[in-house]
Amino acid sequence: MAEQVALVPTDPGCYLWKDAAGNVLYVGKAKNLRSRMRQYVQLTDERPMVPRLMAATASFDYVVVGSEHEALVLEINLIHQYRPPFNVDLKDDKSYPYIAITKDDVYPALKYTRERHRPGTRYFGPYTDARAARATIDVVRKIVPMCLATCAEWKRVRRQIEAHPEQRDVVALAQAESGRPCFDYHVGRGPGVCAGCISPEEYAANVAQVEHFLAGHRGQFVAQLKEEMAEAAANLDFERAARVKRRLQVIDGLDDKQRVVLSSAQDVDVVGFWREETIAGACVFVVREGRVSRTCEFVLDKGLDVGPEELASGFVKRYYDQTSDLPLEVCVPVALTDADTLAGWLTARRGRNVSIRVPQRGQKAHLAEMATNNARHYLARYELRTGYEDKRTNEALLQLESALALDTPPMRIECFDISTIHGKHTVASMVVFTAGKPDKGQYRRFKIRAELDEANDFVSMSEVLARRYAPERMADERFGAKPDLLILDGGKPQLTAAIEQLGELGLDIPMAGLAKSDEELFVPWDEMPVVLPSGSASLYLVKRVRDEAHRFAITFHRELRGKAMTVSILDEVPGVGEKRKRALRRAFGSMKRLREAAEEQIAAVPGIPAEVAHEVYATLRAWDEERDDGRERALGEGESAGNGAAAGDGAAAADAGDGAAAADAGDGAAAADAGADLADSDE
Structure with a gap:
């Protein structure tokens, strides 16, 4: 090729x-x-x-x-x-309704429709709420009387005009003599085409007003109505003036519902997206004359499997190909490489200059954040309504069963991760996914007991697996059942450690090591890694499990590191309790002054014996020397979090020395050590 x-x-x-x-x-x-x-x-x-x-x-x-x-x-x-499958498209786009005006008719009519766009018909929309579209038609006819395409009398007049096109100019006279007025004419919502009460020219003026109204341009329309009301009042035609006043009141009621979002009367469309796996939500705020005239929400058939620019560009093409309601400015969340070409296409369609921009600050940027938030909520409602998440999860489990040659779908997945800094405060996390979803009550965390001078993931992983899968742990109900799949973050080294350790324990558990760089799964039965398809449900599930193990490990690691920094060095001195610590703090005021003090000055503090003063002085000197040596070793080195460089923070679960579950403050779910033997915690 x-x-x-x-x-x-x-x-x-x-x-x-x-x-x-x-x-x-x-x-x-x-x-x-x-x-x-x-x-x-x-x-x-x-x-x-x-x-x-x-x-x-x-x-x-x-x-x-x-x-x-x-x-x-x-x-x-x-x-x-x-409709290519790799292009961005709307899901279920056939269901979106439009408000249409049959422009090719002598007496154009309004209609609610889901049809494909036909020549000679102007469409407004799409509307993502069918009730809102029908309500808009009802409001429009309260303001400007206009025929409906579903009206039997309008259809009768249309057939007569089509049968005798040469007599279309005298149709109004013929209807005035023999026409039957419809019900809408009697209640003021029909113009009386069926009774010959309006000429094609007068009706055309009504149609033009309706088009301006549906396009969101009401300023000039309102001014005309006020002028008409004033003229009717001056001519003492109070009945007509009252009708116009009622129309103005309807428009005022709409203005109360439509919030002003821009200080100037601009025509802008603000687009926001929220992406998840293979679908995304899109929200369009249609702002006309500074007010949000309507909100359109869609679900796209692409998500994280395409880039944000391609998603935005594809949606702009798809959406504006279906609507004739074009703004002067389109605000998108990401810069588009083909923005100038798209703007030229929209300009040619509208007949006025249209720009595509990324708002950085001010009212439009705030509106863009709102659009993104609305897209997220709409996508969540869609997933709940359609059961999307359950379908994707089932698909992911079946894909993993096939890709990793498992006997059954992995209904229980356990994943381990190590977090450390140069071998200090080394911890491990175990997260559990049951039926493809986090089972936080089964989460466990471990303090690594091995004395490590530097980060050693092989030793750490061997230890945590030996403790987790020891016979007494396997028999402990608090640890749950034997996993269907064991995932080890870090790739082949961690997989090798797991194979050796589980071999010593005599356990046969399907396992895979996930490499960070290429998202490859190393398996015991093949030298070549298993590569899950990009964008597949199985890959997203594996990455989600890995990221959760990262988060849980780094959270515990940071908790231990934070506690270590807050522990007083005086706690390590024999003979110094709370009373003598308070006496030393009162005497010197700060740890800095205490470290600078001579042994004689410490012994002079009331309540501090000479032998205790000597121990305090010696401990402080040793601590200073160790700190200075550590600084020298750290020169030129960066802090490495090993495999525990996790995405996302949250508060760690509290240790439970008696084996009780503890609440993970980051998620609000139970996650605990199962006994002091696991955590070796002295908190």
């Missing part, structure tokens, strides 16, 4: 990657086709989905166009035509 790509021209255009059956997998655009496609076949494109795409690709096609703008338009049309 690389040889074929070398023959591709350097012109702008679109490329289509296809599988062996000829199905289109991905559609993209490029200013230089050959250069862009070469990045795919040489795997120099760093997007995580590219290796999976090229593994599935058997052939390609391309279309040359005249400019990058034409390439963008063609790309959108091709994506709409083929």
